[in-house]
Amino acid sequence: MKFKKSWMIGMASTVLAVSLVGCSSDKGSKGTITIGSKNFTENILLAHIMADVIEDQTDLKVERKVNLGGSNVAWKALLNNDIQLYPDYTGTIVANYYQEKTGTADETLKQTQELVKKDNVVFTKPFGFNNTYTLAVTQDTASKYKLKTFSDLVKVAPDLILGCEFEFKDRPDGYPGINQTYGMNFKEVKGMDHGIMYRSLTDKNVDVVDAFSTDGQIKVNNLVILEDDKGFFPPYHAGPLVRQDTLSQYPEVEKALDTLEGKITEDVMQQLNAKVDSEGLKEETVAMDFLKEQGLLKK
Numbered sequence: 001m002k003f004k005k006s007w008m009i010g011m012a013s014t015v016l017a018v019s020l021v022g023c024s025s026d027k028g029s030k031g032t033i034t035i036g037s038k039n040f041t042e043n044i045l046l047a048h049i050m051a052d053v054i055e056d057q058t059d060l061k062v063e064r065k066v067n068l069g070g071s072n073v074a075w076k077a078l079l080n081n082d083i084q085l086y087p088d089y090t091g092t093i094v095a096n097y098y099q100e101k102t103g104t105a106d107e108t109l110k111q112t113q114e115l116v117k118k119d120n121v122v123f124t125k126p127f128g129f130n131n132t133y134t135l136a137v138t139q140d141t142a143s144k145y146k147l148k149t150f151s152d153l154v155k156v157a158p159d160l161i162l163g164c165e166f167e168f169k170d171r172p173d174g175y176p177g178i179n180q181t182y183g184m185n186f187k188e189v190k191g192m193d194h195g196i197m198y199r200s201l202t203d204k205n206v207d208v209v210d211a212f213s214t215d216g217q218i219k220v221n222n223l224v225i226l227e228d229d230k231g232f233f234p235p236y237h238a239g240p241l242v243r244q245d246t247l248s249q250y251p252e253v254e255k256a257l258d259t260l261e262g263k264i265t266e267d268v269m270q271q272l273n274a275k276v277d278s279e280g281l282k283e284e285t286v287a288m289d290f291l292k293e294q295g296l297l298k299k
Contacts, residue, residue, distance in 0.1 A: 030059035033246060033253070036083035037066040038074050040194040041276045041283065042131065042214060042238075042269060046087035048287035050240055050257060056297045057256040066283070070167040071096055078241065079119055085242040085253075089131060091234035093123065093241070095173035102234030105130065109237060122247055124254055125261035126239035129214060129269050133173070133233045135226045136211040138201060142224040149229040150182055153208065157186045163206030166191040173234060174210070181232045198223075214266050216274025238264075259296060 033054075037047035044066045051062040065083055068074050071092050077083045090112040094102045098115045102108040112123045137147055145156045153160075168174035169191050178184050190206055197209045198217040211218060211225070218225065240257045247254050264272075268290075275286045291297050 030061075030250070032061040032063055033084045033250065034063040034065055034082070036068045036074055036077050036086040038071060038086070039067050039069050040212075041216070041273050042212065043074075043087055044283045045272055045276065045287050046127070046238060048284045049260065049291060050085065050087060052288055052291055053259060053296060054253055054256045056291075056299050057259070058250070058252040060250060060253070070165070071171075072167065078121065078243065081243065084246040085240055087127075087238055088123070088241040089236035089238050090123070090126070091132070091173060091236040095234055096171050099172060105235040105237060108235050116241065117244075120244040122242050122244055122254070124240045124242060124257050126237045127260055127264040128262040129264050129266045130235050130237050131212045131214045131266070131269065132228075132236045133168075134211050134213055134228060135208055136201070136218060136223040137208050137226065139222060139224060141207055142226075147224065147226060149227040150178070150184070150232070151229050153226060154182050154184050157184050157208075160186055160207035161188045161190060161205075162186040162208045162210070163190050163192055163197050163200045164210040165194050165197070168210045178232060181230055214269040214273060216270055216272075216277045219270065220274060220278045238269075263294060263296065 035047050035051050037043045047064065047066050051064055054060055055062050068077055068083075071088070074083075074086050074088070075097055078086060090105075090108045091102055093112045094100050094108055094115060100111065100115070102111065109126065116123050135150065135153065141147065145152070147153055147156075162175070164175060169189055170176065175189060186208070190200075192200060197206075197211075198221055200206045201209050201223075202221055211223070213225070217223070242253065242257070272286055272290060275281045276283055
């Protein structure tokens with residue numbers, strides 16, 4: 001009986017010790033945050049770059065929910081706290097989420113930082129590049145119709161097919177805005193995923209595509225970027241968009257993200273995108289290699 005009682009006491013002590021260790025371990029853990037991304041190469045790459053820097057410079061674990069969908073999907077996920085941060089663009093935030101007019105690059109950045117406060121979100125320091133929308137055509141199409149500017153395109157648009165992302169068809173800073181500013185009316189507008197737009201262009205299924213100025217496929221396919229001669233598209237400087245409550249709980253996150261300020265140029269971003277889209281490398285591999293090459297990892 002005495003032995004049984006001692007055994008029971010010993011077991012209770014062991015359980016208590018294990019429980020305390022578990023509590024101590026939980027208390028010592030800094031926690032987990034979730035990063036998301038939109039559904040195109042560049043945004044997925046940026047999400048991995050952000051996640052790697054946070055994991056390298058903090059004790060946090062970062063779960064990655066990349067390729068969520070278009071801009072509105074990612075934005076809603078952030079507001080609903082399904083994710084705590086993701087990379088976004090100043091022009092998209094001002095013109096698309098808040099339906100306000102943009103200004104210069106500096107003005108749009110300030111607008112962005114002020115507007116997102118309404119939703120308890122912070123746009124931290126930008127990465128350094130402007131990934132503006134543009135319209136692109138093949139060399140053959142540019143030569144055939146003598147295209148250099150958007151205004152040139154207006155004259156022949158009724159004979160051409162535009163291939164664009166689904167959300168570009170409806171966004172105020174997309175086709176509806178171009179239509180209003182330039183009076184540009186295409187024979188047909190085909191919505192499609194970003195990943196197949198360039199193939200559709202080179203296969204001649206469409207004649208014009210909406211493009212990002214940092215797309216790797218622009219160089220790969222030797223495309224002609226048309227000049228937005230009326231300055232319709234706003235600046236789209238990329239940077240981290242993070243929930244305020246996340247930064248309040250984990251201030252080290254912002255410190256880690258700030259190490260990326262000004263570290264990515266338009267040319268560098270285009271090269272990184274091309275490594276995924278043309279060379280077939282994985283986004284997470286390209287992201288990690290970039291950070292190592294730039295000496296941005298401390299561990």
